[in-house]
Amino acid sequence: MTLWKLTRMAAVAALVLNAAPAFAQAPPVATFKSSIDLVRITAVVRDQKGRLIQDLKVGDFEVLEGGVPRTIKDFRSDLAGVSVGLLFDVSGSMESALVNARESAVHVLSWLMDGLDEAAIFTFDTELAEISPFTVGLKTLPAAMESVRPFGETSLRDAIAQAAERLGHREGRRRALVVLTDGRDTSSRLTAAQVTSIASAIDVPVYIIGIVPSIDNPTEDAATPSANKPWQAGSLDALATQTGGQVFKASTPGQRSLAARQIVDELRHQYLIAFESSGNPGWHPLLVRPTRDKALTVRARAGYTVGQSRPHSF
Secondary structure (H helix, E strand, C coil): CCHHHHHHHHHHHHHCCCCCCCCCCCCCCCCCCCCCCEEEEEEEEECCCCCECCCCCHHHEEEEECCEEECEEEEECCCCCEEEEEEEECCHHHCCCHHHHHHHHHHHHHCCCCCCCEEEEEEECCCEEEEEEEEECCCCCCHHHHHCCCCCCCCHHHHHHHHHHHHCCCCCCEEEEEEEECCCCCCCCCCHHHHHHHHHHCCCCEEEEEECCHHHCCCCCCCCHHHHCCHHHHHHHHHHHHCCCEEEEECCHHHHHHHHHHHHHHHHCCEEEEEECCCCCEEEEEEEEECCCCCCEEECCCEEEECCCCCCCC
């Protein structure tokens, strides 16, 4: 392992409050090869009707860093395989919602491809726990999930940061963290902005499936006026969006199934774009936009950090 990789891992671990080290990595399905430090961006593109677009080329994208165009050094739309981390909230507030969280996770797993895609299972209350390591062909939840009983307070943001860092080591596949939670956070030490910075720095989109009752779901007729307010004062919505992910509020079986399918569909249609890091310490805001068809919508992470964690080299 090179010196910069050791430095990067140590720095990120400090940010996530002594997170456990990453698990052993399976041989990558595909890799980028370069001798320079590159920042990797995964981007999802939709048209005006919300349809995923999958036939774009490198010239169809423009990357702006702080408003300044950056030269795209590498571009991929052909990476095979998906790597998903399923993160279950098992704190006390999830007592009545865990069965629905399990159902959502099973839907995600059902859309993964045998022999190609991989998934890992994590749980958290105030601590992150591994239930199942990254496994190719995982289609059902491990038996250990049946014996989990919700208990304790919730460190949602801390757990997202730690799980995202572990996913950051799963090279060669399109990757994402899928969080199954009611959205409550009672004991995290990290702020939403800190978690966003960590997940964005290692390019892990965070998708949040909110396991909520109908009264808290703005798409349901039974929703109360407060259901239309941003979740957690907007912190979870912003966290997901700024990492290139999305928030879904699901209170019915159909909504949970639809959210799972949309997440996996997006992963299969990700574009991977890379440009050379500026090297200047601090946060660097990013904007990825279409160059030709301005009607397209591009969703990607909002920036990257230099100094706290090293950009990818691939």
